[in-house]
Amino acid sequence: MATETVTEFRLRARSWLAENMPKRVREAAQAETTDDDEVWARARELQKMLYKGGFAGICFPKEYGGLGLSREYQDVFTEESDVYEMPLVLNVPTLSICAPTIMDMASEELKREHLPAVIRGDEVLVQFLSEPSGGSNLAGVLTRADRDGDSWILNGSKIWSSNAYAADYALCLARTDWDAPKHRGLTMFLIKVHQPGLTVRRIEQVNGQTEFCEEFFDDVIIPASAVVGEINDGWTVATRQLFHERTAVGGGSEFVSGRGARGEYLPSLSELAREVGLENETWARDLVAKAAAHRTVQEQLIPYVISKVEDGSLPGIAMSLIRLFHAETDWLESDVGLELAGAVGVAHDSTTVPGQFARHYLMRQGASLGGGSSEMSRNIISERLLRMPREAADDKDIPFREVRQGR
Structure with a gap:
């Protein structure tokens, strides 16, 4: 049986999504909300719908319940599904960190027990x-x-x-x-x-x-x-797990269901500028353009680093590059968003566009902590990628029970 081409897969996915999946409703109240029981129940339900339709676990091997297809197929499905409701909260850590780690490192028994359950939407990791x-x-x-x-x-x-x-x-x-x-x-x-x-x-x-x-x-x-x-x-195992985490946080995982690591739907900075009446201000336009350029570089960096890791030109730890640049991009967008929102953002609730950016800024530091801190990413890049001298560690080779704890 001939393998379905990427174009044929795209057209089939487009048709199935239109007939089966609900359109995504971008509501202010929906932004940055992943701690609601209903959100998780809905995510499991959506994952089951994808599985029933034959579009779950696109890049997972067939023997574990996936489709066994390449990243190209996941990419086109992600593009086609962007306007539809998707189980985004399952992306991190279930689908893009824990499940790939189990696939790489666990026993055959654990793989066959848990990976199909994850792909079906029966288990969250x-x-x-x-x-x-x-x-x-x-x-x-x-x-x-x-x-x-x-x-x-x-x-x-x-x-x-x-x-x-x-x-x-x-x-x-x-x-x-x-x-x-x-x-x-x-x-x-x-x-x-x-x-x-x-x-x-x-x-x-x-x-x-x-x-x-x-x-x-x-x-x-x-x-x-x-x-x-x-x-x-x-x-x-932890090292492999951290590889998948840095890849996921940086936006480079092929195991996600839809676009985005979370169910966060922030409006664009351009939309924010219009909302607060700054769309014609030169300084505001410069800030929006700077953030847009940074985002564009990140989007180009992800496939470049992934391709170099896959062909062996770069080691796996190079994924720390996209992890670090993700944090830098998120920081810049958070800072620009708050500067544009100003007092209007602080004074408004999170159901408004300025209020969403002000609330998002409260968690600004999160981008530099998830997937390991940015400081750790810089250490990894300098020591293991650029081969700079490693920082001395006086507890490296002694029994752990002899390692001093705390101060």
């Missing part, structure tokens, strides 16, 4: 990585998993887990050998989020959302089959 005491030092994990026969017993805590309350399973990094150096005594587990001993609490952010969560583990039982990769080699 989340990351349990960051810890209250760790900051950007992911290898300094204190959450511990102790072997108990055929099981592991998990104790500790995680924080800043996006939408953990809505997830079914989590990739959780824990320390399993305290006598090994910090990078070599870790194990990655795929655990149920809602189970005895695991408490999820939502954190209210400065913009009023409760997207982020913190988790507490009190003698949580994990079956031995839940290990992803090898015992005490969790850093290898």
Whole structure:
């Protein structure tokens, strides 16, 4: 059977979308809202519709429930689906971070159990990585998993887990050998989020959302089959996971369903300038043009870096380039948006165009933290891409139990 061409796929997708998917309604209240139970229920429903129509998991292998097609097919589907309601909240971390990590690193049993469920819309995945005491030092994990026969017993805590309350399973990094150096005594587990001993609490952010969560583990039982990769080699899994995260945050993942990492539909800066009566002001036009140029560079940088990584010209860590440039672009757009909105934005609620930009600015720093901090991205680029001298680490080769914690 001949493979369907990209053009044929586009035309079939265009027809199916028009007949089956609801048009996206861009409402102010919809902007930046991912912490509503109804949003997640709707996302699962939309994913099931895509699956039933044969357009879910376009780039996932056929043996795990996907279509086994190349990035080109996903790109044209993304273009055609832009005006339709799509399950965008599933993009990060479920479809573009956790599922690809499972596909790359997990056992065949875990792949066949969870990847089809994700593609069908039956499972939502989340990351349990960051810890209250760790900051950007992911290898300094204190959450511990102790072997108990055929099981592991998990104790500790995680924080800043996006939408953990809505997830079914989590990739959780824990320390399993305290006598090994910090990078070599870790194990990655795929655990149920809602189970005895695991408490999820939502954190209210400065913009009023409760997207982020913190988790507490009190003698949580994990079956031995839940290990992803090898015992005490969790850093290898985490490294691959961070590769997918940087790619996703930077906008370069081929595993997403539709355009965008979140369900955020900010108006354009041009629309904002018109709304506040600045469309003919030279200084305002210059700011909008500067932001537009930055966005254009980012959109060109993504396929360039991806192509160089895929053909081997650049190592995988080069994805930190698009991750960093994403943050720089988002920062610039946030700053320009607030400057244009001015007092009008501060005084208006988030149902207005200026109010949306003012609210968005409250989470400006988020762009430089998601997928690892911008500072970490610069370190990676300088040390591992440009081969500049690495920063000295005096705890690299000593047993983790001897590493001083805190100050």
